[in-house]
Every structure is written in structure tokens, then in C-alpha cells.
Amino acid sequence: MNLFTFIYIVGIFIILNLFQGFTNISLENQLIYSSIFILLIGIPHGAIDHVLFLKKREMPKLKFYSIYLGLSIIFVVLWHILPTISLVFFLLISAFHFGESQFADVLFNKIYRFTFYFFWGLCLLSSLIYYNITELHEITSYFDDTIILEKIYDKEKIGIFFYSTNFITILSIIALLLKNKIDKERLLSELFLLFLIHITFFLFPFIIGFTLYFTALHSLKVMNDEFKYLKKENINFTIFNFLKLLAPYSILSIFGTTLLLFLSYYNYIPYSIPFLAIVIISVITLPHAIVMNIFYNE
């Protein structure tokens, strides 16, 4: 078990005790508290993409930002035109990105790696959706702009996806052991972690389950990888330096996101908060996932 799994377990106990005390936490409160964690921990993990990319590349900053933001803008347009396809695309990118961050340290051939990352991430996301499908239907059917996304939450199709991706993922992890890419200890840890993730997604509401995974197991872990990389480049690099580096774009993103959500809340823009939240997260995920793929490949 690593530090992030431990933090995840601590998170599970905290939430279990919260539910013990407050049997029902309203959706609004779930959104508020989850947003705080996602903004404070989730957003910052992508706030130094420019540093990671440009550290060993001779590319003008303007060109980098143009491409980075350009991809986001294209994705925004796609959301406007084809929201369902955009959601599927977002889930696929996220799946790959989650799988990559979990197994980036394991060395195996490119094609197998690519498919393995996808399946691990898809296993995770399909489980999240499968265990909370009724709740997702309730949330998405409530708003005019999210109702169109309901097509994805077909219980039967999600069920097939859930069982198949979990089966393939578990077999693939075992295959890594048989190919001596991981040891028995790692196999046990990964299978136990998958089990924990399943328990969490099953017991907790969608937003809480996702936030716990995203902050504890993904964002904190990625930030740790980023810090270790920067520390290797400069031995005097400290946590304080790292936080200073994360701060500018984190604050900008937090401010921008909060502003957009407020505008939605007070109906200044014609999109619901859940829809806006998905769009915002997805448009920053696309360029971020590309940068992180390059980062991990190095």
C-alpha cells in the first residue's frame, strides 16, 4: 500500500463516519464540498502542464498556450454541437489518463500499455456509473441540458461494459505478474485497490465516490510524480517551491471556474451547474491528458 491508498482509506473512514452521523447528505451539499476538494486538489495537479512540457522542449510559450487553449476551445465547440459524443470522448480520455497515472511506473510495450490503461480507466468509470446509475438518471433528468446525456446511462449496456472491463482489467493485471512486470505484492495491492474503489463507488453517492478517487488516488499521486520529477532536476526544489509553481494557474482556474458556476447559479448563462462542471472539467482534461502522456513517456 502506498501513501495515496492510505489517504484514500482515511477518506473512506471519514466519509463513513459522516454518513453514520448524517444519513442523508443533500445533493447540494455533496456538490459544494466535493467542489472544494476538486478545486483545491484536483485543479492544481494540472496547473504546471506548461512547466512539465516546456522544461525539455524548445517551444515558444505562445505556441504552447495557443495549442493548449486551442484544444480546449475546440472541445467547447464540440460540446455545443455534439454533447453526447463529447461526453463519450471525455470519458475515454479520462479513462486513459487515469490508467496511465496509476501504472506509469510499470514498463511494458506500447500497444499493451495503451490498451491496459484504457481498460483500467474504463473499469473504474463503468463501475462508478454502474453502481450509481439511478442517481445519475435523477441528476441528469432534472436539467434541460443534461437530459440529452441520459442516452449513455442505459443500465443494460453499462452493465455489459462494467462486467467486461472489470474482467479484462483483472486478467490484465494478473498477466502483468505472469510477465514479471510486477511482483506479487503489487498484484495484491492493485487488486485490493480495485476492490476498495468498487466498495467506495457502491456505498457512496456518485459525486462523493468520484471526488474521493479523483483527489486522493489520482490528483495527489500525480502531484507527487510531478514534484519528484522537478526535484530530480533540481535538488534544492522544495514543497514550498512546488506550491508556488502551482499557485498562479490554480488560482486562475479556481477563479474562472467559480465565476462560471456562479453565473450559472444566478442564470446569467444558459447552462446548468452539472453540465457546466462536466464541460469545464473535460476541456481542461484534454490538453492536460496529452501533456501528462508525454510527461510519463519520458
Add this chain to the structure above:
Amino acid sequence: MLLEITKMNPNDYIGFTFFLGYMAMAAAAVFFFIERGSVDPKWKMSLLVSGLITGIAAVHYFYMRDYYLATGDNPTFFRYVDWTLTVPLMCVEFYLLTKAAGATKSLLWKLIFASTWMLVCGYIGEAFNPAIESGIPSDGTTHSVMWGVLSTLGYLYILHAVWLGEVAQLADKSNSDVVKRGVKTLAWFVLVGWAIYPIGYMCMDGGWLNTYLEWSSKNVDLWYNIADVINKIGFGLVVYYIAITESKK
């Protein structure tokens, strides 16, 4: 007591596991005490502790079995008495295994304190729950959550120590691969095996798993019995394996 029992219901799995638990623990205790003679002097203490853990548990299971058969109730009182003695002894095992790598008495006391804290808080949360007297599950919520949180702090300290903290670091420093693997295996017991106990705590009347998943605290005795047997005997067998392997070197 036994003379009064004329028939055991074949569907009484809880009763079955009480009997099984009592005999399995007693047999394990005898085994560990006898096997002390087969290991090097430096490992005798570890096997003695394993024998004490299972021996104490055997005596308590003897009483718990009779209490359950007489009343049909959860023998909460006896369980916590048993755990308050045996769980700190399990923590002592971690100290004994890592002593050669530099474990100090300070580590020993910290682990004993954390485990005792965990159990005393859990006992107060479970046995002195206001809901027991009033019969209204929600009356006990604040009490059980507060003591549950306090108890969990002790558990998390031990979990951290054996996976990431002092115990794990000492095991890594050890010259013996057997000790390293053994401590890791025991750490899995703490992570997976001991998880049954907070789950059981949340199954008591008014607890979240009781209200949300409708898991009854009546069934939890079955899982406690199975978990206790696996955790205590399994724990001891891992220690035995380390002792016997190191002694053969």
C-alpha cells in the same frame, strides 16, 4: 452449562462458529506453546505471545459460546475484553519481529497505546450506546459516531505504522527477507482482517450499514467469529513461519 444443552440447531451458524472458534483457538495455543521448543531462543518470545493470543481468545470464546447459547445476544462485553488483551499482544508481535532491526520500547508502547485506545473507544461507543436503553436507534447516533471516530484514529495510527511508518521502515531495514515478507503479511492482516471490526461497529442498531444496507448486528457475530479465528490463528502462523524459517538458517 453444557449439560443443559440438549440440542443444537443445525442452522445455528453463529453457535457453530463459537464452538469452532473456541476449539480452533485452543488447538492453536497448544501448537504454539509446544513449537516454542523447535525455534531459536530469540524467537521463543514471539511464539509465546502467539500462544497467549490464541489461548486468551480460546478462554473468552468458551464464555462467549455459553453466553450466546443462553441468551441469543451478542456477547459484546466478552468480545471487547478479549480484544483489549489480544490486539495489543498482536502489536507486541510487530515489535518483536522488528527488534533486531532496531525497534525501540517507545514503538512498542505507542502501538500498545494505539490499540488499547482503539478498543476502549470502540467499547464505549458500542456498549454504552444510549440507543440500547431507549430502543430508538437515532438516540445513539452522536454517541456512536463520536466514539467511532476516536476509535478509528487508533486504528489508522497502527495501519500507518505497519504500512508506511516506523514498523514498515524497520522491516525494510531488516537483513532477513523472511522478516520483511512476514511483516508485510501481518500488515495485510491489519488492513483486511481487522477491517471487519469497524464494519461490525457500523452494523449495530442505528449504524449506517444497519440503516443503509440493512445489515443486522445479529449476523455480525458470525463474521466476527470467522474473522477472529483467521486473524488470530493466521497472525500466529505467520509469526511461526518466520520463527521456524529463521531458526533453520
